[in-house]
Amino acid sequence: xxxxxxxxxxxxxxxxxxxxxxxxxxxxxxxxxxxxxxxxxxxxxxxxxxxxxxxxxxxxxxxxxxxxxxxxxxxxxxxxxxxxxxxxxxxxxxxxxxxxxxxxxxxxxxxxxxxxxxxxxxxxxxxxxxxxxxxxxxxxxxxxxxxxxxxxxxxxxxxxxxxxxxxxxxxxxxxxxxxxxxxxxxxxxxxxxxxxxxxxxxxxxxxxxxxxxxxxxxxxxxxxxxxxxxxxxxxxxxxxxxxxxxxxxxxxxxxxxxxxxxxxxxxxxxxxxxxxxxxxxxxxxxxxxxxxxxxxxxxxxxxxxxxxxxxxxxxxxxxxxxxxxxxxxxxxxxxxxxxxxxxxxxxxxxxxxxxxxxxxxxxxxxxxxxxxxxxxxxxxxxxxxxxxxxxxxxxxxxxxxxxxxxxxxxxx
Numbered sequence: 388x389x390x391x392x393x394x395x396x397x398x399x400x401x402x403x404x405x406x407x408x409x410x411x412x413x414x415x416x417x418x419x420x421x422x423x424x425x426x427x428x429x430x431x432x433x434x435x436x437x438x439x440x441x442x443x444x445x446x447x448x449x450x451x452x453x454x455x456x457x458x459x460x461x462x463x464x465x466x467x468x469x470x471x472x473x474x475x476x477x478x479x480x481x482x483x484x485x486x487x488x489x490x491x492x493x494x495x496x497x498x499x500x501x502x503x504x505x506x507x508x509x510x511x512x513x514x515x516x517x518x519x520x521x522x523x524x525x526x527x528x529x530x531x532x533x534x535x536x537x538x539x540x541x542x543x544x545x546x547x548x549x550x551x552x553x554x555x556x557x558x559x560x561x562x563x564x565x566x567x568x569x570x571x572x573x574x575x576x577x578x579x580x581x582x583x584x585x586x587x588x589x590x591x592x593x594x595x596x597x598x599x600x601x602x603x604x605x606x607x608x609x610x611x612x613x614x615x616x617x618x619x620x621x622x623x624x625x626x627x628x629x630x631x632x633x634x635x636x637x638x639x640x641x642x643x644x645x646x647x648x649x650x651x652x653x654x655x656x657x658x659x660x661x662x663x664x665x666x667x668x669x670x671x672x673x674x675x676x677x678x679x680x681x682x683x684x685x686x687x688x689x690x691x692x693x694x695x696x697x698x699x700x701x702x703x704x705x706x707x708x709x710x711x712x713x714x715x716x717x718x719x720x721x722x723x724x725x726x727x728x729x730x731x732x733x734x735x736x737x738x739x740x741x742x743x744x745x746x747x748x749x750x751x752x753x754x755x756x757x758x759x760x761x762x763x764x765x766x767x768x769x770x771x772x773x774x775x776x777x778x779x780x781x782x783x784x785x786x787x788x789x790x791x792x793x794x795x796x797x798x799x
Contacts, residue, residue, distance in 0.1 A: 457545030462527025
């Protein structure tokens with residue numbers, strides 16, 4: 388489901404969530420199966436475990452701890468690192484059953500679920516696990532276990548509780564812990580943010596500002612960016628991980644653009660009082676939006692899960708001058724679905740002749756190419772600047788009206 392509009396209102400006795408959703412093709416949801424699933428999931432969900440969803444099929448299985456070993460990794464992003472990780476796992480006889488990896492700026496985070504290649508069961512030998520962990524730690528680091536900024540590179544074996552965590556939530560937490568938001572100074576503004584098409588093309592696909600609602604004691608976070616699935620999930624998870632509570636919120640979208648507004652307080656009840664606090668929120672939320680925004684070409688393969696397959700695929704990509712910037716590997720029925728976003732190692736650009744060469748080398752594996760970057764940018768080029776600015780003005784007007792209606796600002 389994709390959110391078209393969303394609102395959250397809270398008072399001392401009740402919290403009201405209103406979602407306007409559509410399917411991935413942008414159409415109204417008519418499927419009774421989908422509607423019933425949503426109703427049942429919300430009505431029966433334990434709020435304390437709301438982050439556990441069907442995204443991670445392995446985590447939804449009660450016997451996962453008995454069959455799989457979970458590994459989470461954080462390291463220094465460089466060309467070919469995901470290929471090196473895959474090679475280490477293959478060398479140690481690990482069969483990758485599910486894996487999710489993101490890269491952003493200088494950081495890479497990965498959560499993987501593996502089993503013993505020979506027995507298809509959980510790896511329990513402590514010496515073997517220690518060897519896997521040490522080898523991965525060497526690959527993830529820049530040559531030492533700690534860089535000059537104090538950011539550690541490590542591989543960590545997950546316990547039973549970690550196996551049932553939402554993998555994308557963990558990726559956000561790992562990235563934030565590695566300070567992937569550093570590298571660009573955050574700018575704090577009280578003006579309504581305006582999204583630049585040129586900025587999107589350069590990879591700065593989000594504009595974040597922090598305002599104050601002094602009368603009610605809230606800080607107001609405004610986010611303007613290109614709309615996409617899971618946008619609100621990424622923003623709310625990051626605000627939560629930064630120890631903020633969201634009391635009121637509104638999200639709206641039009642065409643390829645989205646505007647979000649969150650009324651927050653720190654968990655101790657305080658607003659964002661200092662410039663440093665506001666800068667950290669701006670940088671943290673901006674990084675959360677950008678982590679999932681992949682530039683490059685999307686490659687998809689759906690095939691039998693055979694020993695060493697992931698290592699072989701990523702090695703072929705690396706040998707052809709391509710590096711993986713994001714990866715999602717998961718079982719789809721009895722098949723293994725591999726999704727990679729790739730860029731050129733030298734200049735981030737991809738010669739489609741190289742992609743065709745990779746296709747021939749991987750033949751007969753079912754190999755699909757989807758250039759999402761060109762598609763999304765083409766959609767943005769088709770948007771008139773007046774329409775985009777008009778949407779921003781309407782969003783600003785709606786925000787002011789909502790603040791008045793809820794007493795967040797004085798009418799005088």
